Each structure stands twice: as C-alpha cells, then as structure tokens.
Amino acid sequence: MMKTDHLIRAIGAGFFTVALLAAPGTGEAGTLKGQVSLKGGESSEHIAVYIENVPGSYAPTAKRPELMHRNLAFFPRVLPVLKGSVVDFPNADAVFHSAFSASPSNPFELGIYGQGREKFMQFNNAGVVEISCHIHPFMKATVLVLDNPFFTVTDQRGEYVIADVPAGTYIVRTWSANGKPTTQQVSIPSTGSTQVNITIAP
Ligand SMILES: [Cu+2]
Numbered sequence: 001m002m003k004t005d006h007l008i009r010a011i012g013a014g015f016f017t018v019a020l021l022a023a024p025g026t027g028e029a030g031t032l033k034g035q036v037s038l039k040g041g042e043s044s045e046h047i048a049v050y051i052e053n054v055p056g057s058y059a060p061t062a063k064r065p066e067l068m069h070r071n072l073a074f075f076p077r078v079l080p081v082l083k084g085s086v087v088d089f090p091n092a093d094a095v096f097h098s099a100f101s102a103s104p105s106n107p108f109e110l111g112i113y114g115q116g117r118e119k120f121m122q123f124n125n126a127g128v129v130e131i132s133c134h135i136h137p138f139m140k141a142t143v144l145v146l147d148n149p150f151f152t153v154t155d156q157r158g159e160y161v162i163a164d165v166p167a168g169t170y171i172v173r174t175w176s177a178n179g180k181p182t183t184q185q186v187s188i189p190s191t192g193s194t195q196v197n198i199t200i201a202p
Helices: 002-015 015-020
Strands: 029-038 050-051 068-070 073-075 077-083 086-089 097-101 108-113 120-123 126-134 140-146 151-153 159-167 168-175 182-188 192-193 198-200
Touching: 029 182, 050 077, 050 140, 077 086, 077 126, 077 151, 140 182, 151 182, 159 168, 182 192, 182 198
Parallel strands: 029 192, 029 198, 077 140
Antiparallel strands: 029 159, 050 151, 050 168, 068 073, 086 120, 097 108, 097 126, 126 140, 168 182
16 A cells, blocks of 8 residues: 555656665565574574465576485475476485485476486475485475465574565564474564574474
C-alpha cells in the first residue's frame, strides 16, 4: 500500500526519482542480524537462517553452490540454496563417493564416482533434501531449497546478517545439523536493522 503511494508521488516528481526508488537495496528494506547459540556447547557455525514468504520472484545467480566430498564428509553439512539452483558435487577425496537423496521434493542419484569428477544436480522444488553416500553411510548433508534469496549461514561466532529484506513481518527459521529447527516471527524495519538472537535446542 505504502509502496504504491510512494511510487505514484515519485512518478509525479519525475523519472529519475522513480529509477532511484526501484533500485535494489534502496528504501523500505531492512537488515536482520543476530547471534545463534546451540544449547549444549556445540559449534554455532554454519547454521542456516532463512526468511519465509518474502514477496517477489527470484532467479539463481550464475555462481553455482557447491556440496563437496572432503575428508569422508560432505562439506558444507547444511547448504541453503535458492529454488532452481544447480549444485556441483565435486569429490575432493582419493576414494570413491556417491550422492543421492530419497527426499520427496527432489529425489536424485548421482552414482559412484572418483576424485575430481564433477557431478551436479538442479534443485527445482522447495523443500528439505537429505543427502547420503552409498559407500559411507555415516556421510550426511542437508540441502534446503528455498523460495527466496533471503537466507544465510552463521559464521564461526554464530553470527548472521541478512540484508536488504523488504520491510514486513515474516517467519524466520533456522536449520542446523546438531539441533532442532527453530521458527519465530520477526519484523523487518523499512530502514536500519533489527537484532534477533536465536537459541537452538539440541
Ligand atoms: Cu562417501
């Protein structure tokens, strides 16, 4: 509502004002940031934080996300991606690995392959995709396929920042390898930032 009013006024004021308002990252967008803590003292690094139901349509960027086989583990353990993304699955180990998922949203099978042989998979449906290796049953990863690009992962201190979020009230969720998923409501201001700290139960 407010946005439309602004635009109509801007059109009256001239073309250049309209162009400025339409530029990404200007006006009526705020930043969500905070600290994620995992109860029980496990590392709070690489926990996915994402905002649901942000209006708009979004396309993946040219840079492909990567889910690697490395030291007999998938890296990263949790990988959030935008719907439609092609994810590369390089094998950095000197042993054979595979990657597959039986998750209903995006089932796939890349077969068994050796070092350096790059395989890939396009994730076209939003959902949680649990990934395993046929050869090493202890190898697990999760790809979160999301509807919008307003997601990130925590840094070494458990901190996260999601910038340029259109102002509004949303649900923010987290996903981690060692804790339960969380859900809470957040209000993104039209300018500046809001701090939301999140505690995850083991
Ligand atoms: Cu393996």
